[in-house]
Amino acid sequence: MHEFSLVMSMLDLAEKAARADGARRISAVHLEIGALAGVVPEALEFAFEGARVGTMAEHARLEVTYLPAIAYCATCQSEFELDNRFGIAVCPSCDTPSADLRQGRELQLAHLEVEE
């Protein structure tokens, strides 16, 4: 249930950004989460429901974009998307395993919607 720690960190960043912008209320929070970030969507939503109470984001929507995992094949010098959920990064062109993950670990607060 590390999602609770993530949500606390997210709310802290969101409130700072909203205040810096002169806003008084956060109406939406938009996250980008990589496919290999180890986040369980239901756990994230559950943590958000609890943690937002009493914050500027108390009535905010949580919007999440899940990003696919992308690895780089040094042999083919090209990126490819992992077609499985098991972290297996084997180049579909040359069958070489890749350790070079270019996308998929993201835990990013992308943007907010705020109101006066």
Added chain:
Amino acid sequence: MSGPTETTAPVVGTSVTDTRGSASAEPPRVPAAGTAASTRDVKVSPHGTAANPGARVVQVQKSLMVHNDGVAAANRASFRGSLVLNVVSSPGSGKTALLERTVRDLNGDLSVAIVVGDLETDNDAERLHAAGAPSVQIVTGTVCHLEAEMVARAVDQLDLDGLDVLVIENVGNLVCPAAWDLGEDLRVTMLSVTEGEDKPLKYPRIFKDADAVVINKIDIAEVVGFDRGRALDAVRKVAPGAHVFELSARTGEGVGAWLDYLRERRRLKASAIAAAATDAS
């Protein structure tokens, strides 16, 4: 998997304002149908819409880990020449047993100190202390992983001066610790032969980030029907760059290669620090 895989551009710097015109028709950066990420669908909605005309968009583009990563960087600087390991595994894989063995076998060769995280009790620190290493227990209570700040507080109780190896034994958990950088040089992910050969596939993130993968309890591999080939294949697919050590912390079989790896990495770090100091002066 069917259908073409859409090549997804790196997302860095993409601005949401670009999506306004097209959001209702086809939001960008939605993973292609049939991809890993699309099983849980994306909830992208138009921004600053008619439903909420008073709203405005504030770009943040910050990692949720930004605070932790800052503390981890400070930890890394404070560790100086010590080689620092972050050891992760399921509960019961034998992290503490391997560290007891490591401390005993390195005795007189390299100095080792240990920070160990558990939900409750200080039993592990007691065991490691008995093995001869200064040890600090972090009792996390309900927290399922260590964070850089907990480690920073714990190492305050240790004398890092001249220390060769600092081992951080994480909470037994193969999911939650993955995202938290503690300031380590090496991430060591362990599994034991009783856990199933496909563990790397079930917990890909924590294996993918491993510099070293330790397969423990090989002394009982045959009894439990462990398929070594399948396990190594799973590790290779998920973590092709990781060093793999097959050993038994109990009998000592295979531990020599693990200790040699630690000595070598410690030597490399010490030379790198020395070279940096020479460059700076």
